Amino acid sequence: MMQQILDDIAEQMAIETKRGKVADYIPQLAHVDPSQFGIAVATPDGQVYAAGDASTLFSIQSISKVFTLTIGLNKLGSELWTHVGREPSGDPFNSITILEYEAGRPRNPLINAGAIAVVDAIMMGRQPKTVMTEILQFVRSVSDDDSIGFDHKVAASEMQHRDRNAALAHFMKSFGNLEHEVDEILDIYFHQCSVAMSCEQLARAGLFLVSNGINQATGVKVIKPQQSRRINSLMMMCGHYDGSGEFAYQVGLPGKSGVGGGILTIAPGKGSIAVWSPGLNPVGNSKLGTKALQLLVEKTGWSVFAN
Known part of the structure:
Protein backbone atom coordinates (compact mmCIF):
# COMPACT_ATOMS: atom_id res chain seq x y z
CA MET A 1 0.00 0.00 0.00
CA MET A 2 2.75 2.50 0.93
CA GLN A 3 4.60 1.84 -2.32
CA GLN A 4 1.45 2.52 -4.32
CA ILE A 5 0.87 5.77 -2.41
CA LEU A 6 4.39 6.97 -3.20
CA ASP A 7 4.14 5.92 -6.85
CA ASP A 8 0.88 7.86 -7.17
CA ILE A 9 2.40 10.95 -5.56
CA ALA A 10 5.49 10.82 -7.80
CA GLU A 11 3.26 10.46 -10.84
CA GLN A 12 1.23 13.49 -9.80
CA MET A 13 4.34 15.59 -9.11
CA ALA A 14 5.75 14.72 -12.53
CA ILE A 15 2.95 16.62 -14.28
CA GLU A 16 3.09 19.70 -12.05
CA THR A 17 3.98 22.84 -14.01
CA LYS A 18 4.55 25.28 -11.14
CA ARG A 19 7.71 23.88 -9.59
CA GLY A 20 9.17 26.88 -7.74
CA LYS A 21 12.60 28.44 -8.15
CA VAL A 22 15.95 26.83 -7.34
CA ALA A 23 18.19 28.58 -4.81
CA ASP A 24 20.58 30.75 -6.82
CA TYR A 25 22.30 32.69 -4.04
CA ILE A 26 24.54 29.61 -3.70
CA PRO A 27 25.81 29.37 -7.30
CA GLN A 28 26.49 25.63 -7.12
CA LEU A 29 22.82 25.00 -6.31
CA ALA A 30 21.62 27.17 -9.19
CA HIS A 31 22.68 24.47 -11.67
CA VAL A 32 20.38 21.77 -10.26
CA ASP A 33 17.64 20.54 -12.62
CA PRO A 34 14.28 21.68 -11.13
CA SER A 35 12.35 18.91 -12.89
CA GLN A 36 13.54 16.29 -10.39
CA PHE A 37 11.40 14.87 -7.59
CA GLY A 38 12.02 12.09 -5.12
CA ILE A 39 10.24 10.69 -2.07
CA ALA A 40 11.11 7.95 0.41
CA VAL A 41 9.54 6.58 3.59
CA ALA A 42 11.49 4.54 6.14
CA THR A 43 9.53 2.61 8.75
CA PRO A 44 10.73 1.43 12.18
CA ASP A 45 10.95 -2.19 10.98
CA GLY A 46 13.68 -1.18 8.53
CA GLN A 47 11.59 -1.09 5.36
CA VAL A 48 12.24 1.73 2.88
CA TYR A 49 9.69 2.65 0.22
CA ALA A 50 10.71 5.05 -2.55
CA ALA A 51 9.53 6.65 -5.76
CA GLY A 52 10.80 9.13 -8.33
CA ASP A 53 14.39 10.37 -8.02
CA ALA A 54 14.72 8.97 -4.50
CA SER A 55 18.24 7.63 -5.07
CA THR A 56 19.64 10.90 -6.48
CA LEU A 57 22.07 12.75 -4.22
CA PHE A 58 21.34 16.35 -3.26
CA SER A 59 22.75 18.90 -0.83
CA ILE A 60 20.75 18.58 2.40
CA GLN A 61 21.64 22.13 3.47
CA ALA A 196 25.00 15.03 -0.05
CA MET A 197 22.28 12.45 0.53
CA SER A 198 19.43 10.80 -1.32
CA CYS A 199 15.85 10.65 -0.11
CA GLU A 200 16.37 6.99 0.78
CA GLN A 201 19.42 7.78 2.91
CA LEU A 202 17.79 10.79 4.53
CA ALA A 203 14.64 8.86 5.42
CA ARG A 204 16.77 6.24 7.16
CA ALA A 205 18.70 8.95 8.98
CA GLY A 206 15.50 10.27 10.55
CA LEU A 207 14.37 6.95 12.02
CA PHE A 208 15.74 7.70 15.49
CA LEU A 209 13.26 10.58 15.77
CA VAL A 210 10.36 8.26 14.91
CA SER A 211 10.88 6.02 17.94
CA ASN A 212 11.91 8.22 20.88
CA GLY A 213 15.60 8.42 20.04
CA ILE A 214 16.14 4.78 19.09
CA ASN A 215 16.66 3.55 15.55
CA GLN A 216 14.66 0.36 15.88
CA ALA A 217 15.95 -0.94 12.56
CA THR A 218 19.53 -1.03 13.86
CA GLY A 219 18.87 -1.12 17.60
CA VAL A 220 21.06 1.93 18.18
CA LYS A 221 20.05 4.41 20.87
CA VAL A 222 20.94 7.77 19.36
CA ILE A 223 19.55 10.19 21.94
CA LYS A 224 17.41 10.19 25.09
CA PRO A 225 13.63 9.90 24.55
CA GLN A 226 12.90 13.30 26.09
CA GLN A 227 15.48 14.98 23.85
CA SER A 228 14.07 13.22 20.79
CA ARG A 229 10.62 14.59 21.56
CA ARG A 230 12.06 18.07 22.01
CA ILE A 231 13.84 17.94 18.67
CA ASN A 232 10.55 16.98 17.03
CA SER A 233 8.79 19.87 18.76
CA LEU A 234 11.43 22.31 17.48
CA MET A 235 11.06 20.91 13.96
CA MET A 236 7.31 21.48 14.17
CA MET A 237 7.64 25.07 15.42
CA CYS A 238 10.79 26.23 13.64
CA GLY A 239 11.73 23.78 10.88
CA HIS A 240 10.41 25.89 8.01
CA TYR A 241 11.45 29.36 9.20
CA ASP A 242 8.73 31.93 8.55
CA GLY A 243 6.76 29.20 6.77
CA SER A 244 6.66 26.90 9.82
CA GLY A 245 3.08 27.75 10.77
CA GLU A 246 1.84 27.15 7.25
CA PHE A 247 3.69 23.82 7.05
CA ALA A 248 2.17 22.71 10.37
CA TYR A 249 -1.24 23.78 9.10
CA GLN A 250 -0.95 22.02 5.75
CA VAL A 251 1.06 18.91 6.69
CA GLY A 252 0.75 18.53 10.45
CA LEU A 253 4.10 16.83 11.06
CA PRO A 254 7.50 17.91 12.44
CA GLY A 255 9.74 18.74 9.50
CA LYS A 256 13.00 20.41 8.53
CA SER A 257 13.58 21.91 5.12
CA GLY A 258 16.73 22.87 3.27
CA VAL A 259 17.28 25.25 0.36
CA GLY A 260 18.63 22.32 -1.64
CA GLY A 261 14.97 21.35 -1.98
CA GLY A 262 14.88 18.58 0.59
CA ILE A 263 12.51 18.13 3.54
CA LEU A 264 12.91 15.58 6.33
CA THR A 265 9.59 14.91 8.04
CA ILE A 266 8.85 12.74 11.06
CA ALA A 267 5.60 10.87 11.73
CA PRO A 268 6.16 9.75 15.34
CA GLY A 269 5.73 6.01 15.72
CA LYS A 270 4.97 5.65 12.00
CA GLY A 271 7.88 6.59 9.77
CA SER A 272 10.54 9.01 8.58
CA ILE A 273 9.77 10.74 5.29
CA ALA A 274 12.23 12.46 2.97
CA VAL A 275 11.17 14.42 -0.10
CA TRP A 276 13.24 16.37 -2.59
CA SER A 277 12.37 18.79 -5.34
CA PRO A 278 14.84 21.65 -5.97
CA GLY A 279 12.29 24.36 -6.76
CA LEU A 280 11.49 26.49 -3.73
CA ASN A 281 8.47 28.54 -2.69
CA PRO A 282 8.88 32.24 -1.74
CA VAL A 283 9.98 31.44 1.84
CA GLY A 284 12.68 28.99 0.75
CA ASN A 285 10.98 25.61 1.20
CA SER A 286 10.50 22.96 -1.49
CA LYS A 287 7.29 23.75 -3.37
CA LEU A 288 6.54 20.27 -4.67
CA GLY A 289 8.03 18.63 -1.59
CA THR A 290 5.48 20.38 0.60
CA LYS A 291 2.65 19.48 -1.77
CA ALA A 292 3.77 15.84 -1.82
CA LEU A 293 3.80 15.69 1.97
CA GLN A 294 0.26 17.10 2.07
CA LEU A 295 -0.85 14.30 -0.23
CA LEU A 296 0.98 11.67 1.82
CA VAL A 297 -0.65 12.81 5.05
CA GLU A 298 -4.08 12.85 3.39
CA LYS A 299 -3.58 9.29 2.14
CA THR A 300 -2.08 7.87 5.36
CA GLY A 301 -3.68 9.96 8.11
CA TRP A 302 -0.23 10.39 9.67
CA SER A 303 -0.75 13.98 10.87
CA VAL A 304 0.00 14.39 14.58
CA PHE A 305 -3.34 16.19 14.81
CA ALA A 306 -5.34 13.26 13.45
CA ASN A 307 -7.92 11.70 15.75
Missing part, protein backbone atom coordinates in the same frame (compact mmCIF):
# COMPACT_ATOMS: atom_id res chain seq x y z
CA SER A 62 19.66 23.18 6.58
CA ILE A 63 18.29 19.69 7.21
CA SER A 64 21.78 19.11 8.64
CA LYS A 65 20.81 21.39 11.53
CA VAL A 66 18.73 18.55 12.97
CA PHE A 67 21.84 16.38 13.15
CA THR A 68 24.12 19.00 14.71
CA LEU A 69 21.36 19.84 17.19
CA THR A 70 21.27 16.16 18.15
CA ILE A 71 25.06 16.12 18.55
CA GLY A 72 24.85 19.28 20.66
CA LEU A 73 22.20 17.83 22.98
CA ASN A 74 24.20 14.64 23.38
CA LYS A 75 27.34 16.60 24.25
CA LEU A 76 25.95 19.46 26.30
CA GLY A 77 22.46 18.46 27.40
CA SER A 78 20.41 21.39 28.68
CA GLU A 79 23.53 23.60 28.71
CA LEU A 80 23.07 23.94 24.95
CA TRP A 81 20.13 26.27 25.62
CA THR A 82 22.47 28.86 27.12
CA HIS A 83 23.78 29.34 23.56
CA VAL A 84 20.51 29.35 21.62
CA GLY A 85 16.79 29.71 22.28
CA ARG A 86 13.78 27.53 21.54
CA GLU A 87 11.27 29.99 20.09
CA PRO A 88 10.03 30.37 16.49
CA SER A 89 11.65 33.30 14.73
CA GLY A 90 8.89 34.32 12.33
CA ASP A 91 11.67 35.70 10.12
CA PRO A 92 13.61 34.39 7.10
CA PHE A 93 16.33 31.81 7.78
CA ASN A 94 19.17 34.30 7.37
CA SER A 95 17.61 37.30 9.12
CA ILE A 96 19.68 39.44 11.47
CA THR A 97 16.75 41.48 12.82
CA ILE A 98 15.89 39.51 15.95
CA LEU A 99 19.57 39.08 16.84
CA GLU A 100 19.81 42.81 17.36
CA TYR A 101 16.81 42.88 19.68
CA GLU A 102 17.93 39.84 21.67
CA ALA A 103 21.59 40.66 22.33
CA GLY A 104 23.00 38.31 19.72
CA ARG A 105 21.34 35.14 21.07
CA PRO A 106 19.60 33.25 18.24
CA ARG A 107 15.92 32.40 18.59
CA ASN A 108 16.30 28.69 17.80
CA PRO A 109 18.85 26.16 16.47
CA LEU A 110 17.12 25.68 13.11
CA ILE A 111 17.73 29.15 11.68
CA ASN A 112 21.18 30.00 10.31
CA ALA A 113 22.31 32.05 13.32
CA GLY A 114 21.17 29.32 15.70
CA ALA A 115 22.91 26.56 13.76
CA ILE A 116 26.11 28.62 13.71
CA ALA A 117 25.85 28.98 17.48
CA VAL A 118 25.39 25.20 17.83
CA VAL A 119 28.52 24.57 15.75
CA ASP A 120 30.46 26.94 18.02
CA ALA A 121 29.13 25.10 21.08
CA ILE A 122 30.15 21.63 19.85
CA MET A 123 33.63 22.71 18.69
CA MET A 124 35.00 22.82 22.25
CA GLY A 125 38.36 24.16 21.15
CA ARG A 126 38.84 21.52 18.46
CA GLN A 127 40.00 22.07 14.90
CA PRO A 128 37.37 22.35 12.15
CA LYS A 129 38.42 19.11 10.41
CA THR A 130 37.92 17.15 13.64
CA VAL A 131 34.40 18.52 14.08
CA MET A 132 33.55 17.97 10.40
CA THR A 133 34.62 14.35 10.77
CA GLU A 134 32.43 13.97 13.86
CA ILE A 135 29.39 15.40 12.04
CA LEU A 136 29.92 13.21 8.98
CA GLN A 137 30.41 10.09 11.11
CA PHE A 138 27.20 10.88 12.99
CA VAL A 139 25.19 11.24 9.77
CA ARG A 140 26.68 8.01 8.43
CA SER A 141 25.81 6.26 11.69
CA VAL A 142 22.16 7.32 11.88
CA SER A 143 21.61 6.51 8.20
CA ASP A 144 23.61 3.25 8.48
CA ASP A 145 25.48 4.22 5.31
CA ASP A 146 29.23 4.88 5.18
CA SER A 147 29.09 6.12 1.58
CA ILE A 148 27.67 9.53 2.58
CA GLY A 149 30.07 12.45 2.18
CA PHE A 150 30.47 16.18 1.72
CA ASP A 151 29.92 17.92 -1.60
CA HIS A 152 33.07 20.00 -1.47
CA LYS A 153 32.05 22.12 -4.46
CA VAL A 154 28.90 23.23 -2.64
CA ALA A 155 30.87 23.96 0.56
CA ALA A 156 33.39 26.04 -1.41
CA SER A 157 30.58 27.89 -3.19
CA GLU A 158 28.99 28.77 0.15
CA MET A 159 32.30 29.89 1.63
CA GLN A 160 32.90 32.19 -1.33
CA HIS A 161 29.48 33.77 -0.81
CA ARG A 162 29.50 33.80 2.98
CA ASP A 163 28.91 37.50 3.63
CA ARG A 164 25.39 37.21 5.11
CA ASN A 165 26.25 34.26 7.36
CA ALA A 166 29.54 35.91 8.32
CA ALA A 167 27.60 39.02 9.31
CA LEU A 168 25.35 36.91 11.55
CA ALA A 169 28.36 35.24 13.15
CA HIS A 170 30.32 38.46 13.68
CA PHE A 171 27.23 40.07 15.18
CA MET A 172 26.84 37.20 17.66
CA LYS A 173 30.56 37.29 18.45
CA SER A 174 30.35 41.04 19.15
CA PHE A 175 28.01 40.16 22.04
CA GLY A 176 30.40 37.49 23.30
CA ASN A 177 28.08 34.69 22.19
CA LEU A 178 30.62 32.84 20.03
CA GLU A 179 33.91 31.47 21.35
CA HIS A 180 35.76 30.38 18.22
CA GLU A 181 36.99 32.22 15.13
CA VAL A 182 34.20 33.08 12.72
CA ASP A 183 35.79 31.59 9.59
CA GLU A 184 36.51 28.31 11.41
CA ILE A 185 32.90 28.07 12.58
CA LEU A 186 31.61 28.87 9.10
CA ASP A 187 33.93 26.31 7.49
CA ILE A 188 32.27 23.61 9.59
CA TYR A 189 28.79 25.04 9.07
CA PHE A 190 29.10 25.15 5.29
CA HIS A 191 30.47 21.61 5.19
CA GLN A 192 27.59 20.27 7.29
CA CYS A 193 25.16 21.96 4.90
CA SER A 194 26.98 20.46 1.91
CA VAL A 195 26.40 16.85 2.99
